Amino acid sequence: MTATHPALAKGDTVPALPTYSAAYQPQGVDERGLWMEMDEAERAMRDSIAVINDPKLIQYVREVVCRTVGEDRCRTVRVYIVRDASFNASMAPNGMMLVNTGLLLRARDEAELASVLGHEFAHFELRHSLTGFKQRRTAGDIFAWAGVAAMGAYRYGGTGAYQAMRTAQSVQIGAVRSVYSNSREQERQADLLSMAYLRTSPYDPHCFSRIWNRLMDEADATAHGRKQRSTRYDRVSFFATHPTDLERASYLRTIADGMNKTGEDDADRYRTALAPWRSQMLADQIKLNDFEGTDYLLKGLAGDIWTAPLLYARGELYRTRGNPRDLIAAASFYRAAISQDPANAEAYRGMGLAQMRSRDPGAVETLNTYLKMKPDAPDRAMISTLLQ
Amino acid sequence: MLRGLYALVLVFGLLLSCAEPAASQEKSGTKEGFVLKEKSAKILLIRPTIKVGAQSTGGMFEPNADWTVQAKENLGAALAVAQGKLGNEVIVAEEPIGAAAAKMADYRALFSVLADSVIRYQFFPGNRLPSKKRKGVFDWTMGPGVADIATGTGADYALFIFTEDQYGSTGRKILQLFAAMAYVSVKSGEHAGYAGLVDLRTGDLVWLNADQAMGGDVRTPEGAQKRIGQLLEDFPGSVPKPGSAKTAAK
Numbered sequence: 152m153t154a155t156h157p158a159l160a161k162g163d164t165v166p167a168l169p170t171y172s173a174a175y176q177p178q179g180v181d182e183r184g185l186w187m188e189m190d191e192a193e194r195a196m197r198d199s200i201a202v203i204n205d206p207k208l209i210q211y212v213r214e215v216v217c218r219t220v221g222e223d224r225c226r227t228v229r230v231y232i233v234r235d236a237s238f239n240a241s242m243a244p245n246g247m248m249l250v251n252t253g254l255l256l257r258a259r260d261e262a263e264l265a266s267v268l269g270h271e272f273a274h275f276e277l278r279h280s281l282t283g284f285k286q287r288r289t290a291g292d293i294f295a296w297a298g299v300a301a302m303g304a305y306r307y308g309g310t311g312a313y314q315a316m317r318t319a320q321s322v323q324i325g326a327v328r329s330v331y332s333n334s335r336e337q338e339r340q341a342d343l344l345s346m347a348y349l350r351t352s353p354y355d356p357h358c359f360s361r362i363w364n365r366l367m368d369e370a371d372a373t374a375h376g377r378k379q380r381s382t383r384y385d386r387v388s389f390f391a392t393h394p395t396d397l398e399r400a401s402y403l404r405t406i407a408d409g410m411n412k413t414g415e416d417d418a419d420r421y422r423t424a425l426a427p428w429r430s431q432m433l434a435d436q437i438k439l440n441d442f443e444g445t446d447y448l449l450k451g452l453a454g455d456i457w458t459a460p461l462l463y464a465r466g467e468l469y470r471t472r473g474n475p476r477d478l479i480a481a482a483s484f485y486r487a488a489i490s491q492d493p494a495n496a497e498a499y500r501g502m503g504l505a506q507m508r509s510r511d512p513g514a515v516e517t518l519n520t521y522l523k524m525k526p527d528a529p530d531r532a533m534i535s536t537l538l539q
Numbered sequence: 540m541l542r543g544l545y546a547l548v549l550v551f552g553l554l555l556s557c558a559e560p561a562a563s564q565e566k567s568g569t570k571e572g573f574v575l576k577e578k579s580a581k582i583l584l585i586r587p588t589i590k591v592g593a594q595s596t597g598g599m600f601e602p603n604a605d606w607t608v609q610a611k612e613n614l615g616a617a618l619a620v621a622q623g624k625l626g627n628e629v630i631v632a633e634e635p636i637g638a639a640a641a642k643m644a645d646y647r648a649l650f651s652v653l654a655d656s657v658i659r660y661q662f663f664p665g666n667r668l669p670s671k672k673r674k675g676v677f678d679w680t681m682g683p684g685v686a687d688i689a690t691g692t693g694a695d696y697a698l699f700i701f702t703e704d705q706y707g708s709t710g711r712k713i714l715q716l717f718a719a720m721a722y723v724s725v726k727s728g729e730h731a732g733y734a735g736l737v738d739l740r741t742g743d744l745v746w747l748n749a750d751q752a753m754g755g756d757v758r759t760p761e762g763a764q765k766r767i768g769q770l771l772e773d774f775p776g777s778v779p780k781p782g783s784a785k786t787a788a789k
Contacts, residue, residue: 184592184602198644291597295714302721 189243236435242271260418262358273344297322355414356407363400376443433464459492496524567748575775583694596710613763679744702732
């Protein structure tokens with residue numbers, strides 16, 4: 152992939168982009184083995200029902216990748232859009248990139264999507280899967296040998312046996328710790344390289360840190376809604392695979408400020424490209440049963456302008472929680488959605504069900520309207536029994 | 540202090556895998572009352588799942604592309620040879636394209652879940668369901684929709700094969716030696732596999748043979764033949780070879 156890449160140490164500034172040579176073949180037993188496994192996984196991904204097979208959307212996401220990392224690098228990337236409501240994306244060592252619909256829903260504009268995809272490409276360019284695999288293997292070997300040393304000390308050691316066993320246990324814990332701290336270090340390196348991509352791209356480099364701030368707020372909303380404690384972002388936990396969102400937001404912001412670069416965010420183009428899929432992504436998000444997190448997300452997506460799909464989604468969210476006040480609120484959201492988009496049959500369905508639960512006599516008329524608008528509704532039989 | 544010592548011993552003992560009881564390594568099951576008459580059926584061979592790699596000192600799976608390719612070639616050739624001994628017509632499933640590919644992938648995945656369930660909940664001790672422990676019970680199905688993967692082939696049964704090999708690395712063998720000196724048994728290498736037959740009309744699993752310690756080095760042609768022989772052992776209606784070399788690794 153790369154002729155040389157600079158060794159990224161902690162605290163390094165953003166590296167210069169290394170030269171890139173395409174048509175790379177894997178070298179060494181481990182890399183070839185990993186590529187083979189990933190080729191099998193890609194085969195499964197290609198045939199999977201969880202993948203969205205919309206050529207226009209895939210092409211759009213590929214174009215975003217190309218604008219971020221450059222035409223040379225993006226030529227062999229294959230993008231698969233996975234129907235998964237969580238915020239995530241990944242890139243396999245053989246060039247397969249997975250993008251979750253949860254990421255597509257949470258990114259506000261093209262620049263934010265570009266920064267995350269650039270981060271994933273950075274993992275790929277720096278060959279983190281391979282180095283991570285090797286590091287985990289070494290840590291596992293040390294773990295096993297320490298275990299044997301401890302057993303040997305137990306069997307054959309005299310007075311020093313207990314001390315030797317405790318030392319071996321510390322070595323084991325150190326080996327486990329190294330796996331996670333290595334993962335965090337890889338994430339940091341990928342963040343730095345992705346800022347290098349953003350520097351040469353048409354995008355605004357501040358977009359990357361904005362995402363992490365919003366994710367922290369969303370996580371706080373989720374925790375509040377579930378009556379749990381919020382995550383502490385000032386400390387790194389033992390098993391953390393990534394630096395904390397706060398740390399990332401901070402150093403990415405510092406780097407972006409230091410870059411002195413302005414850029415576009417192409418929010419309109421992003422919204423247009425994702426419009427056909429937004430309803431499905433919102434429905435998947437509501438199914439996560441995360442009331443406050445979803446409400447926070449919806450408010451953020453709306454801003455000052457509540458469009459019909461967002462109003463409908465908010466109605467669904469409130470109706471599915473179903474407290475008495477929620478049902479009244481849901482009915483009003485559905486009504487607003489209908490006033491903007493009278494052709495939305497599902498909104499009538501939602502409103503009718505919310506009214507029925509609230510013992511509102513207008514429910515019958517609303518549900519009849521739904522059945523009239525959608526004669527081939529899959530739940531026609533059930534709705535009809537409600538109207539008897 | 541001694542109690543703490545025993546606790547630590549327990550921890551280290553658990554961390555190094557224990558040997559499995561020699562009795563329960565291989566088991567097969569047939570649906571009650573199922574009989575496959577000789578030369579009576581057409582069997583569709585679904586693309587086998589073959590995975591070969593090494594096992595690191597710490598027990599991690601290390602994939603190996605060359606070995607897997609060799610194994611796929613050798614096992615494919617050995618299966619072709621073994622077809623004649625099955626006593627029925629065997630057709631190899633073609634790779635579908637488009638929506639049919641998604642369906643095939645779904646059913647292959649479903650079969651692997653089904654086989655894992657049979658192995659875990661019926662065959663081998665550890666977590667067996669009481670209703671499955673009774674003698675002669677073998678009541679598993681994939682549902683009648685599985686017939687969709689065989690449209691146009693005219694097949695009556697589908698044959699699924701899975702085999703995974705992890706050859707212990709040198710470090711693993713040395714660890715085994717040192718662990719043995721400390722009276723801890725460490726297993727080097729994993730060679731597991733199963734073969735199953737599904738009735739395409741009803742979706743019922745009519746036969747499954749699972750072996751958690753298989754023989755035969757699949758990287759060589761002779762080893763692959765031995766492996767296929769073990770996988771298809773007790774295949775219903777198979778032509779018994781007089782004085783055939785029954786595999787010793789049972």
